Amino acid sequence: MKHDKPISPDELDALPAQAIASLEHAFRREFARTPSRREHVRIERERTRRFVETRRRHWSLEER
Numbered sequence: 001m002k003h004d005k006p007i008s009p010d011e012l013d014a015l016p017a018q019a020i021a022s023l024e025h026a027f028r029r030e031f032a033r034t035p036s037r038r039e040h041v042r043i044e045r046e047r048t049r050r051f052v053e054t055r056r057r058h059w060s061l062e063e064r
Contacts, residue, residue: 035043
């Protein structure tokens with residue numbers, strides 16, 4: 001949904017919350033920047049590291 005002119009604050013106030021949420025979602029999707037390969041790898045590593053740490057924590061709790 002493309003708009004030729006920006007939505008005025010009054011029109012925005014008149015919109016229901018769901019419509020505003022949907023507009024925000026569309027805006028974010030339109031302007032989202034996909035992470036570069038390097039960033040993606042870093043994010044994945046961080047995720048696995050956190051997962052492994054929590055698993056270790058669970059095991060150490062079980063051993064006591």
